[in-house]
Amino acid sequence: AQKITQTQPGMFVQEKEAVTLDCTYDTSDQSYGLFWYKQPSSGEMIFLIYQGSYDEQNATEGRYSLNFQKARKSANLVISASQLGDSAMYFCAMREYGGGGNKLTFGTGTQLKVEL
Amino acid sequence: DTGVSQNPRHKITKRGQNVTFRCDPISEHNRLYWYRQTLGQGPEFLTYFQNEAQLEKSRLLSDRFSAERPKGSFSTLEIQRTEQGDSAMYLCASTLGTVLFGSGTRLTVV
Numbered sequence: 043a044q045k046i047t048q049t050q051p052g053m054f055v056q057e058k059e060a061v062t063l064d065c066t067y068d069t070s071d072q073s074y075g076l077f078w079y080k081q082p083s084s085g086e087m088i089f090l091i092y093q094g095s096y097d098e099q100n101a102t103e104g105r106y107s108l109n110f111q112k113a114r115k116s117a118n119l120v121i122s123a124s125q126l127g128d129s130a131m132y133f134c135a136m137r138e139y140g141g142g143g144n145k146l147t148f149g150t151g152t153q154l155k156v157e158l
Numbered sequence: 159d160t161g162v163s164q165n166p167r168h169k170i171t172k173r174g175q176n177v178t179f180r181c182d183p184i185s186e187h188n189r190l191y192w193y194r195q196t197l198g199q200g201p202e203f204l205t206y207f208q209n210e211a212q213l214e215k216s217r218l219l220s221d222r223f224s225a226e227r228p229k230g231s232f233s234t235l236e237i238q239r240t241e242q243g244d245s246a247m248y249l250c251a252s253t254l255g256t257v258l259f260g261s262g263t264r265l266t267v268v
């Protein structure tokens with residue numbers, strides 16, 4: 043089974059609107075972390091936001107927030123007030139702190155395009 | 159030093175040649191990872207160091223691939239006898255908690 047599933051290969055959003063990028067995950071570990079990264083066309087992976095499995099509050103970082111629903115095993119990224127510079131590939135990733143070796147496992151990504 | 163540094167940014171090599179990439183992690187980070195990313199895919203784990211010890215290797219890391227982190231600081235990833243299928247972006251990351259990535263080395267094997 044896929045550990046990280048991103049079902050939206052591409053998304054479009056109008057500038058200044060909010061957009062939600064979906065991510066579901068699969069793990070039997072109790073202790074894990076969920077990450078979102080942005081990858082512009084230049085290729086670097088830019089860290090956006092982190093949610094620990096024991097965190098009770100949803101993580102927020104500026105215009106980014108993570109909608110963490112543990113029972114559903116989902117960790118959707120919400121970008122508010124989209125900007126043209128948000129156009130990029132977005133990856134969800136999980137780090138399992140039990141038997142997963144501490145490595146990140148990535149989804150296949152969602153290509154976001156922000157339009158005027 | 160404000161981030162993970164990777165060199166070179168781009169490498170074009172002929173099939174059969176050896177290539178070596180370097181990664182300088184954030185100085186206080188004790189864990190270092192190498193990932194490979196092909197077009198249209200998410201990064202795939204290759205190997206992981208804690209200080210100088212290589213603790214895990216993916217089955218993606220064939221015998222032609224070797225990674226070192228001799229003094230627990232910078233790391234090198236060498237690919238011997240490159241093949242066209244090795245063409246990819248090679249990403250290095252380091253962490254004390256949050257996993258931070260370098261800009262990657264884009265390898266093209268012709």
